[in-house]
Amino acid sequence: MAKGNEKKHRKSVSYAKWAYIFITPFFISYILFTLIPQFLTVYNSFFENYRNGLEQVGPNFVGLGNYIKLLTPDSSGTIDFLRYLGNSLAMWIAGAVPQFLIALLLAVLFTSSRLNLKGQGIAKTIIYMPNLIMASAFSMLVFSLFSNVGPVNKFLIDAGILKEYYNFFATKISVRTIIACMNFIMWFGNTTIVLMAGIMGIDQSLFESANLDGANSLHVFFDITLPLLMPILSYALITSMIGGIQMFDVPQVISNGKGTPNMTSTTVIMMLNNYLGISKNYGMSGALSVMLFIITGILGMLVYRSLARQYKD
Amino acid sequence: MKKLLSILLVLLMVLSLSACGQKEEPAAPAEEGEGKVFHIYAWNEEFKGFFEKYYKVPEGIEVVWTIVPNEGTQYQDALDLALMNQESAAADEKVDMFLAEADYILKYTNSDYTQDIKALGVTNFANTYPYTVEAASDASGVVKGVSFQCCPAGMIYRRSIAEDVLGTSDPDEVQAAVADWAKFDEVAAKCAEKGYLMTSSYAEDYRVFSNNTSSPWVDADNNLQIDPAIQTWMDQAEAYVKNGYTLTSGVWDAETTEQAAKDGKAFCFFGPAWYYNFCMGPAFGADAVAAGTDSVGDWGLCDGPQAFFWGGTWLLAATGSDNPTMLADVMDKFINDEEVCTNLIKNEAQFTNNQAVNNKFAEDPEFGNPYLGGQNDTAVFAEGAKNIKFQNQTIYDQGCNESLQTYFVEYLQGNVTKEEALNNFYKALHEKYPAIKVPEA
Numbered sequence: 001m002a003k004g005n006e007k008k009h010r011k012s013v014s015y016a017k018w019a020y021i022f023i024t025p026f027f028i029s030y031i032l033f034t035l036i037p038q039f040l041t042v043y044n045s046f047f048e049n050y051r052n053g054l055e056q057v058g059p060n061f062v063g064l065g066n067y068i069k070l071l072t073p074d075s076s077g078t079i080d081f082l083r084y085l086g087n088s089l090a091m092w093i094a095g096a097v098p099q100f101l102i103a104l105l106l107a108v109l110f111t112s113s114r115l116n117l118k119g120q121g122i123a124k125t126i127i128y129m130p131n132l133i134m135a136s137a138f139s140m141l142v143f144s145l146f147s148n149v150g151p152v153n154k155f156l157i158d159a160g161i162l163k164e165y166y167n168f169f170a171t172k173i174s175v176r177t178i179i180a181c182m183n184f185i186m187w188f189g190n191t192t193i194v195l196m197a198g199i200m201g202i203d204q205s206l207f208e209s210a211n212l213d214g215a216n217s218l219h220v221f222f223d224i225t226l227p228l229l230m231p232i233l234s235y236a237l238i239t240s241m242i243g244g245i246q247m248f249d250v251p252q253v254i255s256n257g258k259g260t261p262n263m264t265s266t267t268v269i270m271m272l273n274n275y276l277g278i279s280k281n282y283g284m285s286g287a288l289s290v291m292l293f294i295i296t297g298i299l300g301m302l303v304y305r306s307l308a309r310q311y312k313d
Numbered sequence: 314m315k316k317l318l319s320i321l322l323v324l325l326m327v328l329s330l331s332a333c334g335q336k337e338e339p340a341a342p343a344e345e346g347e348g349k350v351f352h353i354y355a356w357n358e359e360f361k362g363f364f365e366k367y368y369k370v371p372e373g374i375e376v377v378w379t380i381v382p383n384e385g386t387q388y389q390d391a392l393d394l395a396l397m398n399q400e401s402a403a404a405d406e407k408v409d410m411f412l413a414e415a416d417y418i419l420k421y422t423n424s425d426y427t428q429d430i431k432a433l434g435v436t437n438f439a440n441t442y443p444y445t446v447e448a449a450s451d452a453s454g455v456v457k458g459v460s461f462q463c464c465p466a467g468m469i470y471r472r473s474i475a476e477d478v479l480g481t482s483d484p485d486e487v488q489a490a491v492a493d494w495a496k497f498d499e500v501a502a503k504c505a506e507k508g509y510l511m512t513s514s515y516a517e518d519y520r521v522f523s524n525n526t527s528s529p530w531v532d533a534d535n536n537l538q539i540d541p542a543i544q545t546w547m548d549q550a551e552a553y554v555k556n557g558y559t560l561t562s563g564v565w566d567a568e569t570t571e572q573a574a575k576d577g578k579a580f581c582f583f584g585p586a587w588y589y590n591f592c593m594g595p596a597f598g599a600d601a602v603a604a605g606t607d608s609v610g611d612w613g614l615c616d617g618p619q620a621f622f623w624g625g626t627w628l629l630a631a632t633g634s635d636n637p638t639m640l641a642d643v644m645d646k647f648i649n650d651e652e653v654c655t656n657l658i659k660n661e662a663q664f665t666n667n668q669a670v671n672n673k674f675a676e677d678p679e680f681g682n683p684y685l686g687g688q689n690d691t692a693v694f695a696e697g698a699k700n701i702k703f704q705n706q707t708i709y710d711q712g713c714n715e716s717l718q719t720y721f722v723e724y725l726q727g728n729v730t731k732e733e734a735l736n737n738f739y740k741a742l743h744e745k746y747p748a749i750k751v752p753e754a
Contacts, residue, residue, distance in 0.1 A: 052748040053708040054393060054424040080740060149567045165568075170726050258719050262729045263737055274744035278386040278712070281747050 045286030050279045058283065066287035081268065081288065084259075085295065088267040091251070092244025094180035095187070100237070102184075103191035108221060110192070111199045113207070127189035135186065139253035142182055143169075172264040175254065179265060182250050187243075191236055198232030199225060234307035238300050245296055248273065268292060348404050348635030351376045354392050354411035356383040359591070360461065360626055363661060367653045368646060371639055386711065386745075389417060396426040399633045409634040410643065413458070413627050415703070416711035418448055421629055423708075427457035428632045433641040435459065440667045441648050444703040449627050458629035461647035461657070463666045465697035466520070466585035468617030469593075472686060474580045475613065478503050484688065488615035491581075494549070497618045501558040504580045511558040513572035513579035515550040515725055516718045519564070521583055522546035523714060524621035529705040530713045537713075537742065537751045540705075547721060554725045561726045563718065571595050575606045585623050586694065589614075589684060590662040597684050610686040614693050620700045664694045671695050709746055716741045 045066055049059035073079050106127070110120055117123075130138070146152050146168040153165040168174045202225065210220050226233075248269040251259065257273075259266025268288070275285040351374050355361060361378055370376055381391040395408050402408075413421050421427050438446050438456075445460040468491065472482035478500065479490050491497045501511035512518060526540035553559040562568040572579035573596035582589065589612070594601065601607040628647065634640050646653050647666075654670040657663040662682065665671055674680050675695040681687035707713075716738050724734035739751035 050747050051393075052746070053420040054396070054426060057748070074736075074740075076736070147567070148562065149571065167726070170723070170728055258741075260719070261723055261726075262733060263740075271744060274741070278389060278745055279747055284747070 044282045049283045050281035084268040095183035099188045106192045107195035135249040202228045350405040356388040404635045408631040420708035422457045444701045448703040459644045460627045464585040464625040465694045466623045470581040484615045510579045514569040520623045521621045586664040
């Protein structure tokens, strides 16, 4: 009797304790490297704090001064912060639409028990490959491919399609298309794999019974796969959107940090980078980051709400 | 196989050891009580090459280089961080010496992060060009560093095109034909008639104008101002692009430099000794020579429409250096040591900061640059160097010069209006330098 009691007692104490111990490192590093810096960012956004040459200006408390500066329109009525945010979103959407459509299609094809495609392993590896290359290295590669003296122009001229080189990096539409395509190539494999995991999590018997009831593939896709995939799809969409808002390395390298033409490839993080560059303007970059945090939160909520409602129906 | 490999390795080790043993003159021992690591910050390998070849590092001292590219102020960012941590850094990690360019040297000389080199023992400036000392001095005249090169610049023109367009390739006669900007325009028109380009970049002669401004980029109240000389450059660039006298690619873009190759169409380039000796790869590079697409010998050098200088590398003494003796010695050697300076001219095609050595080569009828068909470029520069003034500089020059070219070219390419281009320039400056007051932003 006494022995059994002791055993029970020991069991319940030790396992719970270990669980907490195992998750402690995460919380410590999260607090140190994420939570505290986040609070500091908010704190810094209320101060004028930058360097002029080697001379430090501030920190002087300016209240909401940095936010007001960030949201004050210039003489022509544009607010640069919103304009650059618009650039980020436009380039993200241009890449994300094909990214999700193709990823969805591939995920369905790869998981279809009816097709049972061969060589899936290799195909999945290949489509994931572009994600393994460093974004900046990939950008350099694309930049040299499309440069005025690069192979693309050489080919177009040799084939007689163009008379003289076309400057791909001087027109808005071509720069944005190149950036969107790069984002698409880098991320569609990743999305495919996430969506496949989602589809494989759906109960197979649902598909079987649908087939028995004579539903065609379209019906199965729209009435079974898509609704049941919604939680994963909205997760993938929201993380992709956050990535899109934080777009930086591809446009930075492609435009050599200048956001040309006419600032149409300047993303909001490139603006942040300019603030943080030579003058270490912690005040303005803090304000920008806080604004971005709020906007990302709102957009994320909107996407989640609209998708989640569909899921409930 | 393994055995063979190990034997090979042993052999290699022995060989390298014996190679060490053959050193002719042993270097001087390191100064007692000073650091064992000499730390240098630089933005490219140029000076590193000269230093390794021509400077004998005292025994027991290890030289560590930190090299960060210059563009977009990356180098300054890294350097600033290191200098600000200088006090708390371990002795062996302290920056001892760093390199700076004319565009931003003021930022460092006017700060406490650099120290008086006269106090360190560098006192002989008799042979240096006065502007190089002026540039390395703070507002009260304390000298903080030296330059190992002097960068008077000129117009590098293509002899074959000059022959075709002007009927002569003689430097004096070409100089007479481009003696001022009005004449330069006339030559540009003639070049265009014959199917040549005057220059191959809208910004090729930017430095000639920006170096001859009458006011600094930023006035005493931190207001940005566009000097009349810069205004003239903008007008010229606009006209030249419109008339097809030049291209809309940047100075360093491949389209521009390719125009210096064998079948290139550009009449002239602008720059100092380092420009044509190191930056005109398609004209003189080893790859081009090997492929037979080079244009070695087809070039001449003259002063051009206006005297100017471009760049130059200064060696500045970092405050808190733990190797003051070696620091002073390096600086002294690169301006006063005849052997070092002679090597720089003879082997490295530099124009040094030692007037006596430069003049010796300038007067030598045997001396000439093969790239320029044997013309004695040192003689041209020795004359030009006398007219250089270091004036109207600000700590923002690199940002201003780079950004203006970047955003103005969009107007030349027809993508934006002139007003939009200037606005983009103002905005970029304002984001980077909050202290500058720009128009309407």
